[in-house]
Amino acid sequence: MIILINNPKSAHQVYATPPGDLAIWFFIFAELLAFGIFFAAYAFARAHNIALFDASQQHLSRTSGAINTLVLITSSYFVVRAVAAIKQGYSNQCARWIGAAIGFGAIFLAIKSFEFYGKFSSGITLSTNTFYMFYLSLTIFHFMHVILGMLILAAVMLKARRGGYSAENHTGVETGASYWHMVDLLWIILFPLIYVIH
């Protein structure tokens, strides 16, 4: 977990650890691995049944997927602003930016729920076909991660509002931000992979 970097400011500090608590990076590592294998499995399964995958893919709403991509990237930007704010010691600003990120997370969930509602009411389940198995598994799995990410951000926001972080000590904010960026990153891979590429 130690990354070798070139830091011109302090010659003696050659090693840097990733931002936030190292513990979250074990979690992020495991999650990326699980998603990564799932993505690879998707590619593998698709290669064996391109016609089915392409035909089923036509029924997905790319517009809502694209909007959701923008929503998540925006919320990630807010989280970046929150980290920048706390580095200056502005607790309230930090909490507000995180609140905005959570709000955008909620928008993502709303749009996604609407999409799921359409799929479920037309009788699509995990057992409909292999494409829908992957589509539902990966998007629901990701959906749950958005909820978890929002819970983590909410905990960080509450602590920030109480003044629990400072310019010197803000590991918690970076930890939450790291996790949220991962959730965002996963969607950025997931969206083109499942909705677009054919």
Place this chain on the structure above:
Amino acid sequence: MNETFTKAMARNIFYGGAVFFFLLFLALTFDTVQTLPKRDHRENITDSVVRGKHIWETRDCIGCHTLLGEGAYFAPELGNVYKRRGGDFIKMWIKGQPTGAPGRRQMPQFDLNDQQLDDMVAFLKWTSEINTNNWPPNIEG
């Protein structure tokens, strides 16, 4: 080295991760239970099948055989035995045990009556019709 790695965060990840993945497991279980009726043909579970399963259990058949691949590996797979041998052979086989062939693996005599033998076959027939994603690879099990 400015490393932050706290026990509190490790603990949170443990609790959070465990709850998260258990919830996912519950969601998948819910879907599985909803989907099963299409795969296990439960409409064919007659009283005879139920009695047959009870006989299967109370003779500890699983202590030597596998059923859908689970059990002991001492004697043949029985999930598809109905398709491999048919009902009459199964009854004859159970009645004919033990073979007493020296040095060969022996199956006990369970003294099942005709009704019990029919129940046993009914259970194995129903089991052979479960959708197992085409397992076993061939009829030998």
Place this chain on the structure above:
Amino acid sequence: MQYKSQAVAKPYFIAAIGLFLGQILFGLIMGYQYVVGDFLFPAIPFNVARMVHTNLLIVWILFGFMGSAYYLIPEEAETELFSPKLAWLMFWVFLVAGALTIVGYLTVPYATLASMTGNDILATMGREFLEQPLPTKVGIVIVALVFLFNISMTVLKGRKTSISLVLLLGLWGLAIFFLFSFYNPSNLVLDKYFWWWTVHLWVEGVWELILGAMLAFVLIKITGVDREVIEKWLYIIIAMTLITGIIGTGHHYFWIGTPEYWQWFGSVFSALEPIPFFMMTVFAFNMVNRRRREHPNKAATLWALGTGVMSFLGAGVWGFLHTLAPVNFYTHGTQITAAHGHMAFYGAYVMVNLTMISYAMPMLRGRSANSRSSQVMEMWAFWLMTISIVCITLFLTAAGILQIWLQRMGTSPMSFMDAQDQIRIFYWAREFSGLVFLVGLVLYIWSFFFKNSEAQAAE
């Protein structure tokens, strides 16, 4: 030993080792029946021997867990046990119930045992590993609850460390998931689905929390490494265990009638299951390398390191070998499963119990470590048992590969028994390895009876 009430762990450990010996003897009977089929028939048919073999394993490991908890909890909580009397009472209840069950298996036909013990009222018997009669199952629940009450109260009145919290969580999980053994629907698919909630969520779930806590405790004691460091790694490792292991249950849901998507979920998550085991190995070696004291009990250190390595090989590597659905399609229900089962159980749960016993027994007998000669004997036992289990695993793996080749591949597959006849040589080799294992176990037991004058002088 810092607290008087820790002494109650001793009978639990002695019972565990005694039952372990019984388990191995019945294993040898079964191994011989694999090659000489009518050995001891009809006195002890194979299925009866197997029930005794697997049930003794479960019971002695539970004895080990309980003894370890009684030793570990007072020391972690820094207080006497809530009630040593209750612990003694439960010891006898569990031992008598266990012994009666085994006697029942061996003396009464299973069907008669079932009707004698109320199986017609609530049918729970006759499913792999859960063969116990209803009264025994109820007894296990009662013993577990009284035991949990006892140690939970101890923790509540004392210091609450992460190790005791993780141990408690694991033990409570053990009791809760055992309740699924009472659920036996007449639909075989549902039966199998929830049967795994006891079996898989025990061995690849909550038991690993118990294992982690026990290993962490011993590592703190023998290495003197800072508790903070060990406890945070403990959390990370068991987090990985549950993240991968809970959905990893799916690797049992490939071919039992459950939906096809389990092949993907089961394969993906169980492919990650070796990670926590690998971390555990690295963790154990790291802590021993960073040790701040030279503990006189070298044997316990060896067991602790052995647990790390062997659980990774047995559960991690041998599990991964046949966990991917396309592979498992051919290996499911063959000797490959038996190979994995033997090394995983030995590497994880046998060895962690022996680690704890190796560390705690000298303490319980009033010395920090056994004499040099006794430890040398114990280490011989370690190597004999470990090497022979590796051999058993390799021979069974070879048998399994050949079995698959003959019985499941090609256009004219052999029948089961014809294939078995072709692989007898590996079963002979396995039986021989089993005898070496028995020698190792006898040496292990013998090492407890050494004179320990020099160690006592050092104390």
